[in-house]
Amino acid sequence: MNKLNSTQTKQIKKILKQIKEAKNILVTTHISPDEDAIGSLLAANAFLKQLGKKVFAYTEDPPPIRHSFLKSAAIKQSDLTQVIKNHKIDLILFLDGNDMDRFTRQSDNLINIIKQNKIYTICLDHHHTGKPQQFQIYLNLNRSSTAETIYILFVDQNNQKLNSSISQYLMMAILGDTGRFLYQNPHYQDTFTIASNLIDHGANIEKITSQIRNFHPDELKIMSWLIANLQIEDGFNYSYITETQLKQIIALNITPDNYTGACHHFIDNYIRSTGANRWGFIINPDFNDPKFFKGSMRSIDGVIDTTVFAQELNGGGHKQASGFRLPAKNIQVALKTVLKVIKNNYSKALKSA
Numbered sequence: 001m002n003k004l005n006s007t008q009t010k011q012i013k014k015i016l017k018q019i020k021e022a023k024n025i026l027v028t029t030h031i032s033p034d035e036d037a038i039g040s041l042l043a044a045n046a047f048l049k050q051l052g053k054k055v056f057a058y059t060e061d062p063p064p065i066r067h068s069f070l071k072s073a074a075i076k077q078s079d080l081t082q083v084i085k086n087h088k089i090d091l092i093l094f095l096d097g098n099d100m101d102r103f104t105r106q107s108d109n110l111i112n113i114i115k116q117n118k119i120y121t122i123c124l125d126h127h128h129t130g131k132p133q134q135f136q137i138y139l140n141l142n143r144s145s146t147a148e149t150i151y152i153l154f155v156d157q158n159n160q161k162l163n164s165s166i167s168q169y170l171m172m173a174i175l176g177d178t179g180r181f182l183y184q185n186p187h188y189q190d191t192f193t194i195a196s197n198l199i200d201h202g203a204n205i206e207k208i209t210s211q212i213r214n215f216h217p218d219e220l221k222i223m224s225w226l227i228a229n230l231q232i233e234d235g236f237n238y239s240y241i242t243e244t245q246l247k248q249i250i251a252l253n254i255t256p257d258n259y260t261g262a263c264h265h266f267i268d269n270y271i272r273s274t275g276a277n278r279w280g281f282i283i284n285p286d287f288n289d290p291k292f293f294k295g296s297m298r299s300i301d302g303v304i305d306t307t308v309f310a311q312e313l314n315g316g317g318h319k320q321a322s323g324f325r326l327p328a329k330n331i332q333v334a335l336k337t338v339l340k341v342i343k344n345n346y347s348k349a350l351k352s353a
């Protein structure tokens with residue numbers, strides 16, 4: 001299983017060599033971290049510690065509270081440039097993204113400090129759009145998740161041992177990015193072999209699912225608004241949260257975690273499976289900065305390439321799941337922009353599906 005071509009094998013050898021030579025390693029993942037981001041980060045942290053490395057696992061955003069059952073406290077929050085300064089970092093492992101802007105809100109500062117300190121950069125990823133040239137080694141094995149790439153790197157290629165906590169981390173990540181083994185996946189044989197091995201070593205799909213799919217009543221309230229705002233168009237569905245609704249959410253002391261959790265659940269489970277349409281999007285004001293609107297697009301395999309739209313909106317991702325962040329005066333303006341981009345690029349996105 002996990003057959004790699006010679007370029008990939010060489011890259012992996014290079015990565016393992018750099019890890020061996022490094023003293024202080026920073027491992028990080030993208031802002032607004034999801035299951036794959038947190039699970040991959042926790043697993044990479046554990047595998048590097050097995051190798052006797054000094055590891056610093058940091059993100060700029062906190063992990064969602066629903067991941068706390070995995071002792072995600074091992075991940076600390078800080079401005080990444082500060083971590084580099086404080087701990088003489090000589091190697092950074094970036095996980096689950098391939099654009100410095102995904103890892104920090106101040107990418108210019110981060111790029112500068114990396115250059116000044118001659119820090120080696122490695123990126124492990126599985127996305128199809130971005131800026132991989134920003135990293136010295138960029139490894140993308142086209143897997144369903146970054147977690148599978150981590151498994152291949154450390155378990156398959158470096159003979160490292162799984163234990164029950166690492167198995168739980170990797171399983172959570174794979175469950176998150178595969179939609180619980182739902183999505184069409186060219187490497188399905190590897191995915192199921194890895195998953196089976198993780199269960200052998202203590203991962204429990206039912207328990208993990210009950211943790212990450214345990215709804216807070218506030219999430220259901222926000223989902224009811226997304227349901228009320230749902231628009232069924234000729235070809236696609238969409239919904240949104242208005243800036244007035246965000247104000248209400250804040251007034252009700254609803255946490256950012258429950259806000260984004262509700263949006264994720266709605267987009268993953270309803271937008272592409274309501275009525276006759278098989279793709280759609282949602283858009284909602286950024287909790288921390290309501291001058292920006294966050295959008296997510298989802299489609300069923302082979303229906304439409306959503307990255308065609310997402311890239312026009314300065315975002316990216318996968319054909320069936322992509323995202324973007326858009327500055328706009330209000331929800332009406334944001335929606336108008338997105339609908340216009342869809343209209344102007346529809347045939348291109350259909351062709352590219």
Ligand SMILES: [Mn+2]
Pocket residue numbers: 036037096126145146177
């Ligand atoms: Mn991922």
